[in-house]
Amino acid sequence: MTYDDAFSALGDPTRRQVFEAVAKRPRAVGALAAELPVSRPAVSQHLRVLSDAGLVMCRAEGTRRIYAARPEGLAEMRAWLERYWSDVLESFAAEVNEGGRASDGSYC
Numbered sequence: 001m002t003y004d005d006a007f008s009a010l011g012d013p014t015r016r017q018v019f020e021a022v023a024k025r026p027r028a029v030g031a032l033a034a035e036l037p038v039s040r041p042a043v044s045q046h047l048r049v050l051s052d053a054g055l056v057m058c059r060a061e062g063t064r065r066i067y068a069a070r071p072e073g074l075a076e077m078r079a080w081l082e083r084y085w086s087d088v089l090e091s092f093a094a095e096v097n098e099g100g101r102a103s104d105g106s107y108c
Helices: 003-009 013-024 029-035 040-052 071-097
Strands: 056-061 064-069
Touching (some): 003 040, 003 071, 013 029, 013 040, 013 064, 029 064, 040 056, 064 071
Antiparallel strands (some): 056 064
């Protein structure tokens, strides 16, 4: 998985709802479909995309598949964001230290 896959997967509002639901507590496709304004087949498709992106995992319980958020997928996204945020803060600090202000004291 790359962070691009994960962010792309979460770019769809309905898919985010599916992800948020399984992040709250693991559940089966039928339970998710009952809570969301989409069909059971649509929930399955969204879960497949989230799984391919490394954001959810499933386990078998008899004939049912129970889906849950995959902590490692979230950790990878968070690590990417943290690195990016650190780079932004370092660039901002460098600009401030170099006196990159406009004549009116602003940075834009």
